[in-house]
Amino acid sequence: MRASQSTRSRVQWSAYVYISPALLTMCVLSFLPMAFTIYISFTNWNQMHFLHYQFVGLQNYITLFSPSTASLVAFVPTLVWTVVFAFVSTTVNYLVGLFLAVLVNDKALPEARLYRTLLIIPWAVPGLISILCWQGLLNENYGQINALLHLFGIGPVPWLDNPFWARVSVILVNLWLSFPYFMTVCLGALQSISTEQYDAAVIDGTTAWQRFIYITFPNVWRVSIPMLIPAYSAAFNNFNIIYLLTGGGPNRVETQFAGYTDILASAAYKLALQFNRYDLSAAISVILFFIVGIMSLINMRFTNAFKAVD
Amino acid sequence: MSRARRAYKPGERLRVWSIRLVLWVVIVMALLPLVYVVTASFSPTQTFFSPSVIPQHPTLDNYRAVFQSGFMRWVWNSTEVAVVVSAAQLVMTSTAAYAFSRLRFIGRKYGLMTLLLLQMFPNSMAIAAIYAVLARLGILDRLWVYALLLIGGSAFNIWLMKGYFDTIPRELDESAYVDGAGHFQIFWRIVLPLARPMLAVVFFLTIIGMYSEYILAGTVLQSPDNYTLGLGMFTLISGQFAQNWGIFAAGSLMAAVPLSVAFAILNPMMARGLTAGATKG
Numbered sequence: 001m002r003a004s005q006s007t008r009s010r011v012q013w014s015a016y017v018y019i020s021p022a023l024l025t026m027c028v029l030s031f032l033p034m035a036f037t038i039y040i041s042f043t044n045w046n047q048m049h050f051l052h053y054q055f056v057g058l059q060n061y062i063t064l065f066s067p068s069t070a071s072l073v074a075f076v077p078t079l080v081w082t083v084v085f086a087f088v089s090t091t092v093n094y095l096v097g098l099f100l101a102v103l104v105n106d107k108a109l110p111e112a113r114l115y116r117t118l119l120i121i122p123w124a125v126p127g128l129i130s131i132l133c134w135q136g137l138l139n140e141n142y143g144q145i146n147a148l149l150h151l152f153g154i155g156p157v158p159w160l161d162n163p164f165w166a167r168v169s170v171i172l173v174n175l176w177l178s179f180p181y182f183m184t185v186c187l188g189a190l191q192s193i194s195t196e197q198y199d200a201a202v203i204d205g206t207t208a209w210q211r212f213i214y215i216t217f218p219n220v221w222r223v224s225i226p227m228l229i230p231a232y233s234a235a236f237n238n239f240n241i242i243y244l245l246t247g248g249g250p251n252r253v254e255t256q257f258a259g260y261t262d263i264l265a266s267a268a269y270k271l272a273l274q275f276n277r278y279d280l281s282a283a284i285s286v287i288l289f290f291i292v293g294i295m296s297l298i299n300m301r302f303t304n305a306f307k308a309v310d
Numbered sequence: 311m312s313r314a315r316r317a318y319k320p321g322e323r324l325r326v327w328s329i330r331l332v333l334w335v336v337i338v339m340a341l342l343p344l345v346y347v348v349t350a351s352f353s354p355t356q357t358f359f360s361p362s363v364i365p366q367h368p369t370l371d372n373y374r375a376v377f378q379s380g381f382m383r384w385v386w387n388s389t390e391v392a393v394v395v396s397a398a399q400l401v402m403t404s405t406a407a408y409a410f411s412r413l414r415f416i417g418r419k420y421g422l423m424t425l426l427l428l429q430m431f432p433n434s435m436a437i438a439a440i441y442a443v444l445a446r447l448g449i450l451d452r453l454w455v456y457a458l459l460l461i462g463g464s465a466f467n468i469w470l471m472k473g474y475f476d477t478i479p480r481e482l483d484e485s486a487y488v489d490g491a492g493h494f495q496i497f498w499r500i501v502l503p504l505a506r507p508m509l510a511v512v513f514f515l516t517i518i519g520m521y522s523e524y525i526l527a528g529t530v531l532q533s534p535d536n537y538t539l540g541l542g543m544f545t546l547i548s549g550q551f552a553q554n555w556g557i558f559a560a561g562s563l564m565a566a567v568p569l570s571v572a573f574a575i576l577n578p579m580m581a582r583g584l585t586a587g588a589t590k591g
Contacts, residue, residue: 012413018497033440037438037439118340119336124569124570128522129562137347147360247548272438288435
């Protein structure tokens with residue numbers, strides 16, 4: 001800002017040397033596969049046409065969406081569940097994280113530090129290992145969760161074997177994994193609010209609830225938005241929680257390609273690796289690109305986050 | 311803390327105790343599953359599991375059995391890949407962050423934002439293309455291919471690191487510049503040494519993150535000798551659950567405890583970095 005006009009307009013070309021390693025690897029490893037995925041989605045590259053594949057236009061997309069063939073991969077129900085999962089799960093995670101952050105941030109709680117440390121623990125365990133552990137804990141016959149519920153007189157819950165409960169399990173386990181992260185982000189935001197604002201509000205005779213709505217929440221929201229946007233987008237692609245917990249199951253009767261908890265990301269993975277349907281898998285990925293892209297744009301419009309990364 | 315020692319106001323005692331009660335319940339619900347995994351690791355296999363947190367016939371058999379599975383091999387594979395990838399990423403992240411923080415170039419203003427947006431599409435989303443190409447080239451099931459796929463720069467880390475670089479006073483650069491230092495010397499002699507805590511945080515958190523990578527590992531690696539920790543553990547538990555649950559639990563603990571301790575040390579620094587980056591701009 002203090003720089004004069006002449007220095008401001010001068011471009012330091014060496015900057016491109018500094019950013020080129022990151023930029024080049026991103027191009028080759030992220031953007032190139034993406035472009036190739038889009039290309040494959042317009043071909044018939046699968047096990048049958050592994051060496052000689054042809055351009056087939058929109059055929060793959062028609063297969064996914066048209067009612068006569070849609071049940072082949074259960075695409076529409078998978079799409080709906082992906083959207084529901086991403087929104088419900090992320091919102092629940094954020095709200096629980098915010099709620100706990102407000103509680104452990106209470107000034108009248110002398111041992112708050114201890115609670116904070118204990119609540120962070122689920123975040124510290126590598127996610128992949130804890131998801132697999134949950135798969136064991138939630139086992140209908142042998143799992144300790146059902147053994148515990150039995151003490152309270154609750155019969156065995158088919159956590160992973162029933163479509164409804166498998167979906168509940170996915171959301172609950174994701175909450176267990178994610179609330180410490182959101183709590184930490186919200187806590188950082190809470191602590192950045194100056195106490196003068198609260199003091200002034202107390203003098204004006206506001207209630208605690210009013211202070212939360214008009215001071216705490218807007219401030220926390222402003223700081224946590226840059227975390228929340230990627231979180232929503234990442235949820236659409238949260239392959240681990242689905243594949244490692246339920247494997248996408250329980251299976252549907254009408255198709256083996258996608259189970260009841262499969263999201264687009266895990267369905268695309270199974271189609272490519274287990275069934276060698278690169279064409280359909282790529283088409284699903286492209287639809288996923290679109291959803292995540294549109295969502296991010298909408299989000300940014302509304303929140304103005306990243307507006308000036310300067 | 312010191313304010314807390316004063317006498318409670320009338321309504322405050324009730325509030326504090328309701329907060330405590332809620333937090334205790336949440337903490338028990340959050341930690342009980344972990345306690346159960348510890349219990350399972352000390353319980354003999356082939357038994358129905360009880361809700362008790364104390365194992366009824368404690369044994370170390372599971373821990374011995376872990377070493378007879380491919381566990382150590384998997385840990386080594388994961389560690390190797392994680393260290394190589396994180397080191398490469400650290401170099402790319404710090405140089406790029408330096409450019410975005412200190413240098414003037416076309417694309418500086420919107421470049422980082424664009425990269426952050428584009429990285430909402432990680433390469434694991436392009437699974438069909440990656441698998442099909444690797445299969446066609448005949449280079450599936452190789453650890454170096456797996457490492458290569460992960461090595462791409464991370465816009466999020468660049469953003470995080472840039473936030474930290476921005477907090478380093480520019481006066482230091484300017485005085486070094488007056489003394490005749492070039493960009494690279496300012497980067498190497500001033501910015502990097504001062505950013506050492508953040509470099510360590512990004513490096514170790516990337517390593518820890520690598521242990522949770524599954525989708526690309528599952529795509530590339532096929533033979534048990536090449537499995538990463540995640541792939542190996544997945545086959546262990548999804549094989550025969552009742553027989554392997556105790557072994558799996560023991561392996562999980564052995565893998566998770568060192569990673570969790572490292573994470574617990576690094577996390578507060580990370581959290582500071584996150585909010586420092588977020589409140590800027």
